[in-house]
Amino acid sequence: MSVIELEDVIKRYQSGVETVEALKGVDFSADRGEMVTVIGPSGSGKSTMLNMIGLLDTPTEGHVHLDARDVTDFSEDELTEERRTGIGFVFQDFHLLPMLTAVENVELPSMWNTSVDRHDRAVELLRRVGLGDRLDHTPDQLSGGQQQRVAVARSLINEPDILLADEPTGNLDQDTGQTILEELTRLKEDENVAIVAVTHDDQMLDYTDTTVRIVDGVIQEVAQP
Structure with missing residues (x-):
């Protein structure tokens, strides 16, 4: 079962007197242990789509499902x-x-939950990525x-x-970017997470399980290498 799913998602923005349709009926899903790479030209809707998947924005129409739960109408606190x-x-x-x-940077997202001590996990994660x-x-x-x-x-x-991951290799040279992609590939299997990455980096396509091409707010191609 997909951990995240967009169902016929439409997103419209108001820009002055003009209405911009950034996503036009997008269907998307990703499974645990899968790396999905989203590609497309600038302004194609990649970032808007990533915001929907990350629950940073809500659709104008359509539905977002997380672990088979419809979270489309969740409140901001719930999201x-x-x-x-x-x-x-x-x-x-x-x-x-x-x-x-x-190690403090790694611990940071968990610091407000005082009932859980994540220090040991932070150390272990840094060791696993070679640090x-x-x-x-x-x-x-x-x-x-x-x-x-x-x-x-x-x-x-x-x-x-x-x-x-939003352009995870964008500020790195090719060799360092390759190292990061190898780490992500290993971690998706070890942690059983779904990885969704937006990129302009062609070398990422060598590591992906599914490639999604979006143009003008429409998914035009979904391919497995």
Whole structure:
């Protein structure tokens, strides 16, 4: 069963007097342990679609299902809780806090839940992404690839069902990007998460299970390599 599903999703935005239809009846799904890569030209609706999957935005029409539950009409507080417990985010620009160490950055999403001690999991995740010797380093003491690995570990701290990656290799050289993709491939299997990535990086297609091409708000192709 799909962990996330968009059903005939339409998203309209008001831009001045003009109505822009960013998504036009999109159907999409992803399973645990699957990596789905979303590609398409700039302005095609990739980011809007990622926002729907990540519960950061709601459809104008259509439905969003998370673990077979219709969450389309959830309140903002309910959506926030779903994001906190079930969805991890990896960004192109890492978004690490500069005053915190690697392990503190990884622990950060879990810090408001005082009933759970995630320190050991944070350490273990950093070790799994090859940063066991960088636990106490701050971001300015880490390379770009190392910072992205910290971001990947952070996205998994709350044991999410879905990991969303927005251009995860966009600020990295090709070799470092390949290392990150290898880490994501291994972690999707170890953690049994669904990974949905938006990218312009062609090398990511070598690691994906499903490629979705979207153009002008319409999914034009779904392919398995």
